[in-house]
Amino acid sequence: MTNKARLNLLASVLLPLCVAVLLFILWQTEVLHILLGTDTITLPLPTRIGEIIGQNADAIWEHTQISLRVALGGLVMGSVLGYGIALIATIFPKWGAGGLSIVSAFNAIPIVALAPVINNWTRDISTEVDQRSTVAKMLVVMIFCTASMSINAFRGLTELKPFSEDLMKTYAAKRGTVFLKLRLPNSIPYIFTALKVSVPSSIIGALVSEYFAEDTVGVGRQIRENIVKGQYPTAWAYIAVACIIGIALYAILMLVEHLVMKRRKG
Amino acid sequence: MKMKKTLALTLAALMAVQLTACSGSETSSTSQTESQATENSSAGSSDEMTDEERIKAAAEAGKVGNWGLGNEYEIQALLTKYGLPIDYITQDFTMDQFDSDAITLASAMTYNELGLVKNDYDGALNYGDSVGIIDMNDQGVAMLEDNLFCSKKFAEENPNTVKAFVTASMKGWAYACEHPEEAAEIVFAAGSSVSAGHQEYMAKEVAKVVTTDTKGNPVSADKVGQMDEAAMQQTLDLAKKYIKLEDTAASEKLQSFTLDDIRSTEYLTYDPEKDGAPEKTSVSVQLKWLPQCQFMGYYVAQAKGYYEEVGLTVDIISGGGDISETTAVYNGTVDFGVTWVSNLINANAGGMDLLQVAQVYQRSALVLVYKK
Numbered sequence: 001m002t003n004k005a006r007l008n009l010l011a012s013v014l015l016p017l018c019v020a021v022l023l024f025i026l027w028q029t030e031v032l033h034i035l036l037g038t039d040t041i042t043l044p045l046p047t048r049i050g051e052i053i054g055q056n057a058d059a060i061w062e063h064t065q066i067s068l069r070v071a072l073g074g075l076v077m078g079s080v081l082g083y084g085i086a087l088i089a090t091i092f093p094k095w096g097a098g099g100l101s102i103v104s105a106f107n108a109i110p111i112v113a114l115a116p117v118i119n120n121w122t123r124d125i126s127t128e129v130d131q132r133s134t135v136a137k138m139l140v141v142m143i144f145c146t147a148s149m150s151i152n153a154f155r156g157l158t159e160l161k162p163f164s165e166d167l168m169k170t171y172a173a174k175r176g177t178v179f180l181k182l183r184l185p186n187s188i189p190y191i192f193t194a195l196k197v198s199v200p201s202s203i204i205g206a207l208v209s210e211y212f213a214e215d216t217v218g219v220g221r222q223i224r225e226n227i228v229k230g231q232y233p234t235a236w237a238y239i240a241v242a243c244i245i246g247i248a249l250y251a252i253l254m255l256v257e258h259l260v261m262k263r264r265k266g
Numbered sequence: 267m268k269m270k271k272t273l274a275l276t277l278a279a280l281m282a283v284q285l286t287a288c289s290g291s292e293t294s295s296t297s298q299t300e301s302q303a304t305e306n307s308s309a310g311s312s313d314e315m316t317d318e319e320r321i322k323a324a325a326e327a328g329k330v331g332n333w334g335l336g337n338e339y340e341i342q343a344l345l346t347k348y349g350l351p352i353d354y355i356t357q358d359f360t361m362d363q364f365d366s367d368a369i370t371l372a373s374a375m376t377y378n379e380l381g382l383v384k385n386d387y388d389g390a391l392n393y394g395d396s397v398g399i400i401d402m403n404d405q406g407v408a409m410l411e412d413n414l415f416c417s418k419k420f421a422e423e424n425p426n427t428v429k430a431f432v433t434a435s436m437k438g439w440a441y442a443c444e445h446p447e448e449a450a451e452i453v454f455a456a457g458s459s460v461s462a463g464h465q466e467y468m469a470k471e472v473a474k475v476v477t478t479d480t481k482g483n484p485v486s487a488d489k490v491g492q493m494d495e496a497a498m499q500q501t502l503d504l505a506k507k508y509i510k511l512e513d514t515a516a517s518e519k520l521q522s523f524t525l526d527d528i529r530s531t532e533y534l535t536y537d538p539e540k541d542g543a544p545e546k547t548s549v550s551v552q553l554k555w556l557p558q559c560q561f562m563g564y565y566v567a568q569a570k571g572y573y574e575e576v577g578l579t580v581d582i583i584s585g586g587g588d589i590s591e592t593t594a595v596y597n598g599t600v601d602f603g604v605t606w607v608s609n610l611i612n613a614n615a616g617g618m619d620l621l622q623v624a625q626v627y628q629r630s631a632l633v634l635v636y637k638k
Contacts, residue, residue: 041617042597056512116358123368129328129355214356216334228335230592230613234513 044233052237060219060241067219068245070134071206074141075198081142082149082194089150090157090183100150107147111140111205115212133215137206144205145198152194156187188264192257199253203246219245317400318348320636324371325350330634331357331369336609339508340632341373343407344400352508364635365391371400374635377471377560383635387463399633403480408630409501410607411475412560414491414551417595418619421533427544429536430576431551431602432624436491436534438567439626442559443473444487449562452569457584459556468559471631476563480629491534491624498525498607498625505611513616520615528611529622536576543577550581551602552591557584561604563626592618 026032027046033039040048053060085103089096115136122136160182168178207220216225219238226235315323324330325345332338332354342352357363357373361383364372374380380399386392402408414435421428442449446469454465477485480497502525511517553561564582567573573580583600585591591603592613605613610620 039597042593052513055514059512116360119358120362120366123366127328212358216354216356225335228590229509229609230590230596230616230618231511231513231516232616233516234511237512 042232044236048233049236049240052233053240056234056237060237063217063219063222063238064241064245066134066217067203067206067210067242070137070209070218071141071202071245071249073134074138074205075145075202077138078142078145078198078202079149079191079195082146082151083153083191085146085150086153086157086187089154093158096154100154103150104147106143109143111208111212114140114143115209119212119214130215130217133213137209137213137218140209141202141205144201148197148201149191149194152190152197153187156190157183160186185264188260192253192260195253195257196250199249200246203242203249207242317405321345321348321371321400321634322350324636325353327370328353328355329368329370330354331363331371332373333357333359336606336612337373337632339504339608340402340407340409340630341634342508343409343504344402344405344634346508347405347407361391367637371634371636374399374633375560376631376633377468377475378558380633380635381464381467381471385464385467388461390464393637396638397635398638399635402630402632403482407504408480408497408632409504410494410497410625410627410629411631412554412604412627413607413610413622414602414604414624414626415595415610415620415622416602417598418621420601421530421621421623424545425533426536426538426541427546427549427578427601428533428623429541430538430544430578431549431573431580432491432533433536434572434576434578435551435563435567436624436626437572438565438570439476439563440487440490441570442469442562442566443477443490446470446473446559446562449566450559453557453559453562453565456565456569456582457557459558459584459586465559469562472559472562475627475629475631478629482629485628491626492628493529493531493622493625494628495525497628498529501607502528502611505608509608509612509615511612511615516615516617519617520611523611523614528607528614528620529625533623538576546601547577548579548581549601550583551604552583552589552594552600553585554589554591554604554606555584556586557582564604592620595620 023032024046026035027043030040030045033043036043082103085099089099118136118139119133122132122139125132125135164182165178168182173181206218207223210218210220211224213221219242222238223235223242226232226238321330321344325348330341330345330353332341334354334356338354341354345352345354355363355369357369361372361374361379363369364383372379372383374383376399382390383393383397384390384395386394414432416428447466450462450466450469453469454462458465460468476490477487479485479494480500485492502523506521506523509520511520551564553564555561557565561582564580568580568582591600591605592609594600595603596613596618604626607622607625610622614620
């Protein structure tokens with residue numbers, strides 16, 4: 001291992017780990033509670049949170065699966081839609097840029113306003129509340145994830161290396177060939193940039209959409225229910241699970257990016 | 267080259283996922299038309315249906331609505347009574363789902379949502395007498411709602427303040443129930459969240475809930491705020507049965523509760539001569555929701571100077587959204603709070619040490635409303 005690689009490992013793994021351990025110690029010894037001016041009921045100890053996760057592993061796993069399905073379904077739908085919009089904007093550059101601003105405007109609508117509207121749209125999809133509610137939640141996440149993908153993919157499809165487009169022209173390449181050999185590969189890194197934004201926001205979107213859904217399931221809904229009922233340890237157990245989901249999905253994304261980009265270079 | 271293949275594969279996989287999602291919803295839409303057909307055939311006889319048949323039909327169609335978040339226990343008790351699963355659809359804070367038939371048995375408070383369904387003022391749906399109700403009190407599953415509470419520690423340290431605040435507030439409640447129109451004006455002037463017409467309706471309906479017990483007997487003005495032993499016990503028993511806590515420690519604590527763990531009747535009377543002056547003279551009370559006649563007693567006590575009479579300066583803080591009144595009282599942000607008894611039981615099970623010092627609503631105001 002070179003010195004530089006060692007330093008990299010230190011910075012990317014050991015440092016966050018040290019911070020986490022320090023936070024855990026401060027939290028468990030209630031120093032954190034003094035610093036934040038709170039108590040062990042509103043901010044339960046990590047061991048208590050862990051105990052509840054252990055006791056309710058089955059129920060928590062159920063809710064986690066539901067939230068994951070919504071987050072990933074919405075992420076996929078939003079990313080595909082976003083990439084599609086970017087493609088159209090690339091093919092018709094004249095009004096493409098304008099279209100992209102509209103997409104970003106949609107992204108700015110708060111979920112509180114969006115959720116009841118979407119619930120109304122999806123009411124006729126199914127008589128089963130869990131099915132129509134899942135679709136409604138996925139649509140919320142989709143809207144959350146569309147903008148970052150369309151804007152980034154559009155950049156990837158249009159901001160080509162200098163002269164590369166000219167070079168293709170000198171080869172008398174057709175538009176389709178330019179697209180397949182130049183634009184599409186050029187957009188891959190931008191897709192990952194977009195996903196780095198939309199993976200975390202898909203989880204936040206899924207959790208918040210559960211607040212307003214007709215169905216009373218999912219990690220986000222459990223956080224809300226338990227806080228309103230004054231059950232802070234249980235609420236924190238679900239908050240911890242939400243954090244773990246976020247970190248896990250991000251780690252998977254980094255791994256996939258690493259593999260794909262390595263292949264490209266090779 | 268390899269990269270392109272992977273990309274194509276991922277794209278194909280993504281599309282497959284979407285297709286399955288779409289086809290899933292398609293099959294369910296056929297089952298929807300079927301169930302709609304059965305519904306229509308039974309719709310003709312709905313006027314002669316008994317409450318039991320109505321509840322069963324709505325539960326089987328998955329169209330019983332409630333807001334959840336601790337408001338669902340009476341509905342679950344009712345469903346259990348008729349041997350039905352305790353599932354319900356989350357109702358938002360409008361009655362649109364009822365209007366569009368997405369919910370056929372909708373939860374409503376007699377003083378609020380029921381008025382928005384029946385009445386003809388702006389923002390209401392004007393159904394008039396074409397809707398019927400199923401009353402939780404009649405069904406024997408009533409749980410008591412709006413109370414007045416503080417932390418046990420606060421009550422121990424400031425007994426006279428608590429007594430003074432409770433008696434002055436209940437004097438306000440008694441006056442408001444006798445003069446609901448005046449009370450509605452006072453609340454409207456204090457920063458109302460709803461129209462003047464709805465406020466007046468609410469004042470009259472809340473007066474009924476405060477001055478009638480679960481059996482339908484009148485409660486006299488001097489008894490406002492009393493804790494009816496049987497109704498409190500029923501509330502606690504239903505809470506033990508229907509509050510489901512994932513936290514084992516909290517759940518065990520809940521099951522061990524007796525009424526003495528959640529309420530005290532010691533603070534209902536105040537004699538300044540004998541008890542002495544209030545220890546803390548400036549207090550605040552956290553409401554459960556926006557300013558409206560649901561809380562008219564406190565606004566009336568303030569406007570009529572009842573708090574001043576007992577030497578208190580009172581700050582009325584309105585709630586709304588996800589305000590957790592139990593947490594606010596527990597951590598000392600406010601001194602008093604208004605909540606449902608079941609929420610207080612929940613909070614104490616979770617480790618808070620709260621004490622109910624008055625029970626304002628003497629019967630459940632929750633009903634299920636249906637179109638005849």
